[in-house]
Amino acid sequence: MKKTVLRNYARLIAKVGANVQKDQEVIIFAGLDQPEFVKMLTEECYKLGAGKVRVEWSYDALEKVHARYQKQRVLSRTEEWEKAKLQHMVDVLPVRIFLESEDPDGLNGIHKRYFKAVQARAAVRKPYRDAIDNKHQWCIAAVPGVAWAKKLYPTRSKRQAVEQLWRDILFTARADSDDPIAVWQAHNADLKRRCAYLNGLGLTKLCYRAANGTDFSVGLMPRGRFHAGADTTLQGVVFNPNMPTEEVFTSPDRRTAQGIVYATKPLSFQGNLIEDFSVRFEAGRVVEVKAEKGQSVLEYIASMDEASHYLGECALVPKESPINRSGLLFYSTLFDENAACHLALGDGFPECVEGFEDLSREELYELGLNSSINHTDFMIGAEDMDIDGVTEDGRVVPIFRNGTWAF
Numbered sequence: 001m002k003k004t005v006l007r008n009y010a011r012l013i014a015k016v017g018a019n020v021q022k023d024q025e026v027i028i029f030a031g032l033d034q035p036e037f038v039k040m041l042t043e044e045c046y047k048l049g050a051g052k053v054r055v056e057w058s059y060d061a062l063e064k065v066h067a068r069y070q071k072q073r074v075l076s077r078t079e080e081w082e083k084a085k086l087q088h089m090v091d092v093l094p095v096r097i098f099l100e101s102e103d104p105d106g107l108n109g110i111h112k113r114y115f116k117a118v119q120a121r122a123a124v125r126k127p128y129r130d131a132i133d134n135k136h137q138w139c140i141a142a143v144p145g146v147a148w149a150k151k152l153y154p155t156r157s158k159r160q161a162v163e164q165l166w167r168d169i170l171f172t173a174r175a176d177s178d179d180p181i182a183v184w185q186a187h188n189a190d191l192k193r194r195c196a197y198l199n200g201l202g203l204t205k206l207c208y209r210a211a212n213g214t215d216f217s218v219g220l221m222p223r224g225r226f227h228a229g230a231d232t233t234l235q236g237v238v239f240n241p242n243m244p245t246e247e248v249f250t251s252p253d254r255r256t257a258q259g260i261v262y263a264t265k266p267l268s269f270q271g272n273l274i275e276d277f278s279v280r281f282e283a284g285r286v287v288e289v290k291a292e293k294g295q296s297v298l299e300y301i302a303s304m305d306e307a308s309h310y311l312g313e314c315a316l317v318p319k320e321s322p323i324n325r326s327g328l329l330f331y332s333t334l335f336d337e338n339a340a341c342h343l344a345l346g347d348g349f350p351e352c353v354e355g356f357e358d359l360s361r362e363e364l365y366e367l368g369l370n371s372s373i374n375h376t377d378f379m380i381g382a383e384d385m386d387i388d389g390v391t392e393d394g395r396v397v398p399i400f401r402n403g404t405w406a407f
Contacts, residue, residue, distance in 0.1 A: 001166040006037060007044075009175045012243070014044040016184050017139030018095045019239040022049035025094035029056050033101040033145035041097070050095075060106030060271075067114040075113065076120035086128040093136040100140065103147030104331035107271030115270070119304050122373040130361060134231075134351055137239035140334055142169050151331060172322045172335060173244040184240065191228035194248050197407060198226045198389075201397055205390040206252075206314060208341075210382040212262045216281070218314060219256030221368045223354040226250045234357055244323060246338040249315035251348035253368030257281035257311050264340055265379040268331040272297045279345075279378070285309045286345065302345055307372035313344035317381055319403035333377050340381025341400070346374035 014020050026045045030038050042053045067075065089096075107114075149161035156164065170176040174183050208216040228248040230240050260280040267274040274294030279302070280287055286309040291298045302308055315337065323330070323339040330336050348370040350356040356364060365371055387400035398406035 001163060001170075005170065005176070007040060008178075008180055009170060009173075010037065010041040010044045012173075012175050012180045012184070013041060013097065013139060013141045014048055016181055017141060017240045017243050018045070018097050018137050019237055020045045020048040020050050020095050020137070021237060023051040024049075025092050026050045026053040026097065027056060027089075027094050028053065028097045028099065029058065030099040030143075031058055031060075031101045031145055033148075034099070034143040037143050038099065041099070045095075045097075058102075060102055064107060064110055067110050067117075072113050072117065075117040078121050078124040083124070086125060090128055090131045093132060095136065096138040098138070098140045100142040100332060100334055101145035101148060103145060103271075104151050104268050104273075105271055106147065110271060115300055118270075119373065122304070126373050134234050134357070137233060137237055138241055139239065139243060140241065141173065141243040142332065142334060144169060148331070152328060168326060168328060168330075172326060172338075174322070175243070188229040188240070191245075191248060192230075194405070194407075195226045195228050198248065198399070201389060202392040203389040203397070204392055205256075206399070207388045207390065208259075208261065208380070208385065209387075210262070210380075210385040212264070212382055213278070214259075214261045214380060214382070214385070216257070216259035216261045218258070218311065219253040219368075220250065221253045221353060223367060224250055224252070225352055225354050227349070227352055231351065242334060242338075244335065244338050246321040246323065247315040247317045247342075249313055249349075249352070251352040251369055252311055252314050253284075254307075254310040254312070254348065254370040255284040255368060257284045261343065261380045263378050263380060264382050265329060265336055266331075267294075267298075267376075267378045268333070268336070269294075269297055269301060269376065273331070274298050277378075279343075281311075284311070301374065301376050304346070304374040305372055307370050308346050308374045308376075310345070310370045310372075311343055312346045312348035312370040312372065312375055313342075313377070315342045315344075315377070316387070316400065316405075317341050318400075318405050319381065319383060336379060337377040340379040341385060341387070342377045342379045342381065344375050344377040346370065346372035346376055 045053045144162045144165035146158050149165040153161040177183050205219050230238050232238050262278045274291050277291035279289050286302045289298045323335050383403045385403050389397045389399045
């Protein structure tokens, strides 16, 4: 891939994604796959005035070694120095940039006790995570890793597979033009217009139907709002959390989900692929999950804590999205969730409640917002999916028809 194209992509992530401000601290989380691009991104952050950029590297193969040899109590423990790092994050509010590149099968076969350790560590992290919500910029983007590229293109050489995955990432992230910043400005404007229309309807419920058997409804909070694209911190800094993003989303009233949904794409979760599955809800709570492959992992996702049995997100994605048009299953939630309408079990988004900045977590919970250590998206959008909205005065408004916007 040409360096000029990659430089534009790095600049897009730093400026439009993270929107690094003068003297801010930046943390880049990355695998070992694209060190030259990480260096390029670091430089772009400094050019925008970052005071300090720190890179935290990860390596799935090493994680598996730890999971195999460490005792359960050690694997599950959050050390004091780790808590100090989390507290530093709360105190300093650094910009966080996550570069995904890992092998979709990288943690495959890992022992179940690793999942228990993840739960224990997530419970410790959650208060710190809650403390920085909507107070800092963050961005998730992607770069190709060899194993990931070969997963998508097994018959190609490593070099050819990586080059093709670069093209796929840049296309779906709307980063392959001469001026990707202008493209993103136009894309954000379109998403914001759709949010404004939905928020103006006074919706109380969404109803989903598809020929595959999906027959589902979920209530919306009276103060709930749809969001999309660029977000704004409480300090007034605009940033884009996900690159790519095609979704218009909200957090529903966790107590209201009713019916059954069928997944339309496999879910890749910590090295495990869950396929051909369904989730059934009663009075908001998951009461049954079924999967042709990955049943035990799906059960684990829905029971990481009690709140994992409830929904935290409903996202609307038209079938014309670049990710869906690519025809690829990326084995990455960042991409696959932006190919189809999806739901998420677990944590909800405070910013989807009007006036959230003046409400406590307890007050948000009383309004119906879910709070969990988990947030796992799964795709339910189908080519023939219809979604209706029900308004406060009982009108039924078409939102989706045949898998795309009805307005």
